[in-house]
Amino acid sequence: MAKRIIHKSYGKALEVLELEQYEAPEPKQGEILIKLAYANINPSDMGMIGGSYKHLRDLPATAGREGVGIIETVGSDVPSKFKPGQLVKIPSDTPAWQSHFICDPESLYTIPEGIEAEQAATAFINPPTALLLLKDIVTLNQGDWVIQNAGNSAVGTWVIQIAKALGLHTISLVRREELIEPLKQMGADIVLLDDDEYPKQLKELTKGQKPKLALNSIGGQSVSRLIKSMANGGTCVTFGGMVGDPVRFPTRYLIFNDIHLCGFHLDTLLRTKPQEYIESLYNEVFDFIKSDHIHTPIEKVYALEDFSVAIEHFSGPRFGKILLRP
Numbered sequence: 001m002a003k004r005i006i007h008k009s010y011g012k013a014l015e016v017l018e019l020e021q022y023e024a025p026e027p028k029q030g031e032i033l034i035k036l037a038y039a040n041i042n043p044s045d046m047g048m049i050g051g052s053y054k055h056l057r058d059l060p061a062t063a064g065r066e067g068v069g070i071i072e073t074v075g076s077d078v079p080s081k082f083k084p085g086q087l088v089k090i091p092s093d094t095p096a097w098q099s100h101f102i103c104d105p106e107s108l109y110t111i112p113e114g115i116e117a118e119q120a121a122t123a124f125i126n127p128p129t130a131l132l133l134l135k136d137i138v139t140l141n142q143g144d145w146v147i148q149n150a151g152n153s154a155v156g157t158w159v160i161q162i163a164k165a166l167g168l169h170t171i172s173l174v175r176r177e178e179l180i181e182p183l184k185q186m187g188a189d190i191v192l193l194d195d196d197e198y199p200k201q202l203k204e205l206t207k208g209q210k211p212k213l214a215l216n217s218i219g220g221q222s223v224s225r226l227i228k229s230m231a232n233g234g235t236c237v238t239f240g241g242m243v244g245d246p247v248r249f250p251t252r253y254l255i256f257n258d259i260h261l262c263g264f265h266l267d268t269l270l271r272t273k274p275q276e277y278i279e280s281l282y283n284e285v286f287d288f289i290k291s292d293h294i295h296t297p298i299e300k301v302y303a304l305e306d307f308s309v310a311i312e313h314f315s316g317p318r319f320g321k322i323l324l325r326p
């Protein structure tokens with residue numbers, strides 16, 4: 001039997017999600033059967049299950065946006081480059097929290113050789129976001145500073161590691177003292193608690209240099225502190241709202257320091273791009289994994305049927321992603 005995590009209404013994940021068993025599908029002519037290896041749990045999954053995300057699935061829906069699987073059976077007339085045993089990305093619009101998938105080979109991205117399946121399962125949302133935030137919002141040169149909140153998030157750890165590989169410096173804000181050392185081990189230059197004190201300490205720590213780019217995935221007062229720490233003419237990009245509060249900005253910094261505010265949404269951007277752009281973005285992520293040993297911390301892996309415990313763990317303090325496996 002195959003298994004999937006479904007919801008029949010939008011709401012809080014722990015209240016609306018349920019496990020459904022169904023007969024494992026057989027691939028028809030031109031189709032491929034894939035078995036889940038690992039699926040990731042991302043904050044946007046909660047938005048999709050809750051009904052607040054931009055792109056929602058029709059109900060009843062299977063949950064999950066990101067994962068990888070192994071080709072199990074190949075139907076007739078499938079191009080010979082697809083073979084059983086290959087590790088592939090679960091296509092973007094296919095719900096990831098299920099054990100079996102029938103896919104059209106045209107939409108399949110094959111994971112490059114030598115990549116661990118757990119890392120591959122976390123490679124398609126947060127790493128490309130970190131990459132594009134660093135490369136596409138403002139022009140950064142070696143030695144420039146970038147500041148971010150949620151430094152221990154998957155995006156945050158990728159920002160730290162890519163920035164180091166590109167010769168940029170990072171200031172990362174976190175909510176817990178015990179995260180400071182592990183982030184420094186990953187290559188972070190400065191890691192501080194996200195409180196009202198840190199903007200005053202930065203001048204000395206960066207020898208007067210200020211960030212041109214601020215990355216906000218929290219909102220509320222946290223973004224206000226980022227803006228106060230920035231260089232004149234800098235850009236603060238909001239790409240997440242973990243705290244649920246509106247983005248607060250100190251008006252005088254927008255006026256007197258010419259700070260620019262903008263937003264970023266990978267999903268919306270990729271829907272406008274051709275497949276070659278998307279594949280080359282993924283290839284760039286895998287090149288970073290291979291050449292610079294960049295990785296996403298993984299906190300724990302749970303079986304699909306233990307999704308409730310996994311989501312409870314996901315919702316509490318942690319350092320790394322929570323994955324689901326069949």
Ligand SMILES: NC(=O)c1ccc[n+]([C@@H]2O[C@H](COP(=O)([O-])OP(=O)(O)OC[C@H]3O[C@@H](n4cnc5c(N)ncnc54)[C@H](OP(=O)(O)O)[C@@H]3O)[C@@H](O)[C@H]2O)c1
Nearest residue numbers: 043129150153154155175217239240241242243264265266
């Ligand atoms: N716009 C886009 O295209 C895009 C793409 C990818 C991700 N995102 C967004 O980027 C953010 C990070 O995603 P992720 O998958 O990297 O996250 P993650 O690895 O799941 O980590 C979540 C982070 O959010 C922090 N956090 C949770 N609740 C918080 C609260 N109430 N106040 C302050 N901080 C809180 C956590 O800090 P603690 O460890 O202290 O709890 C942790 O740093 C999310 O907002 C996500 O939606 C946006």
